[in-house]
Amino acid sequence: MTKIAASILSADFADLKQDCLRLLREGVDLLHFDVMDGHFVPNISYGAPVLESLHAALPDAFYDVHLMISDPARYAPDFARAGAGLITFHLEAVPGAVPRVIETIREAGCRVGLSIRPGTPVEAVFPYLEALDLVLVMSVEPGFGGQAFMPEAVQRLAALDAERRRRNYRTLLEVDGGINAQTGPLCAQAGADWLVAGSALFRAPDPAPVIRLLHGEA
Ligand code: DX5
Numbered sequence: 001m002t003k004i005a006a007s008i009l010s011a012d013f014a015d016l017k018q019d020c021l022r023l024l025r026e027g028v029d030l031l032h033f034d035v036m037d038g039h040f041v042p043n044i045s046y047g048a049p050v051l052e053s054l055h056a057a058l059p060d061a062f063y064d065v066h067l068m069i070s071d072p073a074r075y076a077p078d079f080a081r082a083g084a085g086l087i088t089f090h091l092e093a094v095p096g097a098v099p100r101v102i103e104t105i106r107e108a109g110c111r112v113g114l115s116i117r118p119g120t121p122v123e124a125v126f127p128y129l130e131a132l133d134l135v136l137v138m139s140v141e142p143g144f145g146g147q148a149f150m151p152e153a154v155q156r157l158a159a160l161d162a163e164r165r166r167r168n169y170r171t172l173l174e175v176d177g178g179i180n181a182q183t184g185p186l187c188a189q190a191g192a193d194w195l196v197a198g199s200a201l202f203r204a205p206d207p208a209p210v211i212r213l214l215h216g217e218a
């Protein structure tokens with residue numbers, strides 16, 4: 001079944017544990033932890049100490065860490081120690097050092113994802129598919145929650161899905177940005193295994209129907 005990753009970027013940070021717990025109890029599968037450095041993207045979010053506290057408060061949750069930072073190899077080990085289960089970095093941040101960053105994250109004990117911005121051709125990740133646990137297709141320009149879904153993401157997911165099938169790989173596909181009850185099912189149909197949703201979950205008066213639709217249940 002499609003998994004739902006709740007992006008805590010849209011949570012109430014004064015009540016982070018309760019806000020996450022509420023969604024986990026409603027059936028969200030993973031917590032998506034967006035890290036922004038004000039350099040790779042024009043926004044700053046939060047760092048490893050926040051993950052460490054949240055992990056201590058909710059130790060059974062799976063933490064899907066999305067690094068939107070210029071130097072992922074330098075900071076990934078901090079996030080691994082803080083409780084990350086999987087760490088995704090951006091190809092555009094380290095175009096010449098992708099294998100080295102994959103290795104660093106693996107050595108830190110985490111599963112590894114590689115993400116691409118909307119303008120990066122999907123073929124750019126093909127050489128690394130075998131070495132990855134996951135590819136994250138951005139369906140907005142990274143940096144902010146609450147943006148509109150870019151429909152091209154659907155074909156991009158389908159192209160990655162075709163390539164992984166052709167090569168018989170188990171690499172997971174994740175999509176992030178503007179995912180809601182309408183756009184999520186389209187992405188799942190195109191091959192997305194994990195759907196990231198921030199505002200559609202945390203800002204919904206009742207997230208239960210959104211979760212059902214994203215799970216493909218309603
Ligand atoms: C954007 C982040 C997303 C963001 C998604 O750069 O990577 O995870 O929080 O938020 P929504 O679901 O509101 O588009």
Ligand code: ZN
Pocket residue numbers: 007032033034066176196
């Ligand atoms: Zn994200």
